[in-house]
Amino acid sequence: MSKADSLFNKHKELLAKACDAIQERGHWLPYPEIPSGKIYGETAKQEGKEAFESSLNQPFIVKGPQPQGRVGVEVSPYTGELGISYDQYNAEDLIMTAKQALPAWRDAGPAARVGVCAEILERLNKRSFEIGNATMHTTGQGFAMAFQAGGPHAQDRGLEAVATAWLMMSKVPVSSTWNKPQGKHDPLLMSKKYHIVPRGIAMVVACSTFPTWNTYPGLFASLVTGNPVIIKPHSQAVLPVAITVQVCQQVLEECGFDPCLVQMAPEGHEVGIAQALATHPDMKIIDYTGGNHFGDWLSENARQARIYKEQAGVNTVLIDSLPSLKRSAQNLAFALSLYSGQMCTTPQAVLIPKTGIETDEGQMSFDQVADYLCNTIKKFLSDPERAISVLGAIPNPATVARLEAAESLGKVRLASESHPVPGFENALYRTPLVLEVEGTDAAWQQEQFGPISFLVAVEDTDQGLQLISEAVANKGAITFAVYSQDEAILDKAEQVAIEQGVALSCNLDGGVFVNQAAAFSDFHATGNNPAANASLTDVAFVADRYAVVQSRRHMVSE
Amino acid sequence: MSKADSLFNKHKELLAKACDAIQERGHWLPYPEIPSGKIYGETAKQEGKEAFESSLNQPFIVKGPQPQGRVGVEVSPYTGELGISYDQYNAEDLIMTAKQALPAWRDAGPAARVGVCAEILERLNKRSFEIGNATMHTTGQGFAMAFQAGGPHAQDRGLEAVATAWLMMSKVPVSSTWNKPQGKHDPLLMSKKYHIVPRGIAMVVACSTFPTWNTYPGLFASLVTGNPVIIKPHSQAVLPVAITVQVCQQVLEECGFDPCLVQMAPEGHEVGIAQALATHPDMKIIDYTGGNHFGDWLSENARQARIYKEQAGVNTVLIDSLPSLKRSAQNLAFALSLYSGQMCTTPQAVLIPKTGIETDEGQMSFDQVADYLCNTIKKFLSDPERAISVLGAIPNPATVARLEAAESLGKVRLASESHPVPGFENALYRTPLVLEVEGTDAAWQQEQFGPISFLVAVEDTDQGLQLISEAVANKGAITFAVYSQDEAILDKAEQVAIEQGVALSCNLDGGVFVNQAAAFSDFHATGNNPAANASLTDVAFVADRYAVVQSRRHMVSE
Known part of the structure; x- marks a missing residue:
């Protein structure tokens, strides 16, 4: 052997x-x-x-x-x-x-x-x-x-x-026997071999x-x-x-x-x-x-x-209502912060109805939700040891430059801060920039790679779904998250996910984050929208990397 | 239901x-x-x-x-x-x-x-x-x-x-339960759905x-x-x-x-x-x-x-030796005639060493093999009823014109004949044109769609394999057949088939013809040479026609 x-x-x-x-x-x-x-x-x-x-x-x-x-x-x-x-x-x-x-x-x-x-x-x-x-x-x-x-x-x-x-x-199979009956005559017998051949x-x-x-x-x-x-x-x-x-x-x-x-x-x-x-x-x-x-x-x-x-793609979160305000905000704070937004799965835009939403802590206006989320992020990142372990340090100066230029893209709801990395005296980490924009604004519908997030004020949940649908169709996305206590809204979101070919996460408020895809369980990307033409790891990802070449010859019947 | x-x-x-x-x-x-x-x-x-x-x-x-x-x-x-x-x-x-x-x-x-x-x-x-x-x-x-x-x-x-x-x-699966242990804490539990979505x-x-x-x-x-x-x-x-x-x-x-x-x-x-x-x-x-x-x-x-x-492609037959001259010639006569050579699997060129070959009826020169094969075709098609049922009538005038022009491509070993179709007074059928050319001749290395076959005089079997290898690499092929009583030659042919991604048939001399691919047993084309970028029907042919779109949400643990 x-x-x-x-x-x-x-x-x-x-x-x-x-x-x-x-x-x-x-x-x-x-x-x-x-x-x-x-x-x-x-x-x-x-x-x-x-x-x-x-x-x-x-x-x-x-x-x-x-x-x-x-x-x-x-x-x-x-x-x-x-x-x-x-x-x-x-x-x-x-x-x-x-x-x-x-x-x-x-x-x-x-x-x-x-x-x-x-x-x-x-x-x-x-x-x-x-x-x-x-x-x-x-x-x-x-x-x-x-x-x-x-x-x-x-x-x-x-x-x-x-x-x-x-x-x-x-x-x-490595080989097969092909045995075709011929009525009263001897059958046609062939032995065949199949070779897996790389492209x-x-x-x-x-x-x-x-x-x-x-x-x-x-x-x-x-x-x-x-x-x-x-x-x-x-x-x-x-x-x-x-x-x-x-x-x-x-x-x-x-x-x-x-x-x-x-x-x-x-x-x-x-x-x-x-x-x-x-x-x-x-x-x-x-x-x-x-x-x-x-x-x-x-x-x-x-x-x-x-x-x-x-x-590139534009990953989105739609907030229709929040069944668990605090836990959801904590989940999103982590998701938006992780690796300074440099994951292909990081949500870039959080769409929230202008008219406000229901939460388990009562009705909240757009401004209240925005403040709550920004404060949760701020608090989450207030401990430098935790902040650096979650955010990391940005290696690419272009990403830092993009972050600095992004302030003009909307109304700043949370400014990005720069802090020294504990233990590495010459290094800096940067906290996320959170901007507020209108639903019709082009800025959030374009990938802004790095710790740049948008809170998008939409007319209502339906408009939010429509905008997300269009953004995924035009720019692609790997993730889409929705928060709602209404099953009908979750169903509508699932329809958008199916139509536009993007993975959906519903009401994440615990130890799973929208940015994370688990091998053997989650398909990473679908291959069905502009963000990726293939999925990790489905059959289509592997099956076209080889061909089958066969040979055949007659066998003498026994 | x-x-x-x-x-x-x-x-x-x-x-x-x-x-x-x-x-x-x-x-x-x-x-x-x-x-x-x-x-x-x-x-x-x-x-x-x-x-x-x-x-x-x-x-x-x-x-x-x-x-x-x-x-x-x-x-x-x-x-x-x-x-x-x-x-x-x-x-x-x-x-x-x-x-x-x-x-x-x-x-x-x-x-x-x-x-x-x-x-x-x-x-x-x-x-x-x-x-x-x-x-x-x-x-x-x-x-x-x-x-x-x-x-x-x-x-x-x-x-x-x-x-x-x-x-x-x-x-x-339509759905799954994702249950991730968290040490002393409750496990993370998610329910996931998977949708098969068309492209x-x-x-x-x-x-x-x-x-x-x-x-x-x-x-x-x-x-x-x-x-x-x-x-x-x-x-x-x-x-x-x-x-x-x-x-x-x-x-x-x-x-x-x-x-x-x-x-x-x-x-x-x-x-x-x-x-x-x-x-x-x-x-x-x-x-x-x-x-x-x-x-x-x-x-x-x-x-x-x-x-x-x-x-298009160039399908070839290499004759190194003929373990059963008569049966092999009959098999080839049918393969070259079937549907007037208009199958994507029809052999176009039969490569034969100039020095002659061994057969079960003794050593034969190139000319003898060529004559034997042409005579077998002629005899096979001498009965008009059988001829029309095998050849059919050519619907496309361009194919007839190509056939007529092809006579200049080599030395005519068997002229194409035109005969009325029994039972259809205004219709004609045409028997195959067989031309002799040298191995280095370009004519046989280019698809000549229709009842046009080449007998190619090659120096020896090795040159034949080399020429076939090049023709498949440059022009593509769906079929490749070899006749030899030497296992080492059959192995070499199988190596060429693997290298160039073409299906091989060895010593066909019975009721199976190189043009025929049986569903569920034979892969038609490999997708690994210029004749086809896909195979009928392997996994790669189907797997990229759909995507999997998933959704996930937390479950409350029981």
């Missing part, structure tokens, strides 16, 4: 559980999300930190073709320049290296590939603290979030892609905010279906990708495969490598998370590839 | 068998392929002919928006003008009508849609003789083939798409040669996943589509759905409706079978839609 096949056996039970979970969609998390010493080992936290620190100010080596130079421009919003450099390559060299690696990986078959991918995920899980630190210092996320989103939650999404692909690939070379264009969470679905969906993968990390968030590539390469090599089945294509502030890779005739699959500018460019230019992309 | 749900129950057993068959891929055919009175009823043949004849020379009415005119230019290659006219519509009206029909169909859910689609297929099956006649007189196929390919075999492919989609859709409006651009066989997969895959479908028939082959649309509309209406969930957009020799429909912003799915000219246009212009297309 090959090493890869024995890894399939090793992870068989996990895989079976993952396959069940995908089809039941209850709560199931394969990789522990709590950064606890009891789970990960008492020394894991310290070792992870040390591993991260030992990477600083030196080259980080992964395998690839002949290097053409070195690059590294990552800046921690907490501690400044990371000083890590990475090899750079020619696009053509990367593609040729990937092509050479392909046949053996393809011919190993689905089970071997599943075994290798599951082992990679297990190894990544063991490095979650290191990845957490790397994620924190590249994305600016607070450590707890960086650990979860960059580590176990990203691994969950990776395993979800592996299991979804396995469910599909394993339904295609070709795949790439993942990673983003700066979730360098692993948004990368693993495409990486593992492409890899497990037989496609070599080249990851183009964002120049500001290379290290979490580099660690991932290193782990992939180690496991692949141990199993006798070419480590360059997973490669990295880093670049600095200059651009070019992503474009060259994306438009190469051999590039057949592209996964992309990021802004519309490059996403539209890809659709226009990388016509030879199947593109799975997640772009 | 709704009518549609009761239809699901009615067809449940058939569906279960279809789902098993898809995953086992042995021989299984739901709809009897033999035009026998014992199966279809003793009067069925006569009634089908009469039904066809009663449609001639008058309007054929299906439902749609306000008609804008009438059109009908179909000419039977056997009997002349059909004289049938069809309503024409505005593209915008068709789209708006489809949009109105969508919500109720979407909200009916997968099981109801599966029930309706299975019922449509059963009704279509009952009209197989009528469809057979309609197919014969529009495509020119001989009746036996027209019955099979236009009737039961097309229905097989339809059910295959329905069952493949059902396998996927039914794996998404939008779908269209099928049907072809003139297989107006139902190539239409049903896309039609049923789109319809069963919730998308209203508009079929744009080829101007020469409207009637088989019109009968199909009529049956769809009848069943839909009986079940309380808008019959205009399936509409038809006929046109005459002018063009425009397909372009207008394909580029409409609401058109989200396009299935296309036809030439590269319009296929490339679609990819260039219908960018808002997911396009599944089958275009």
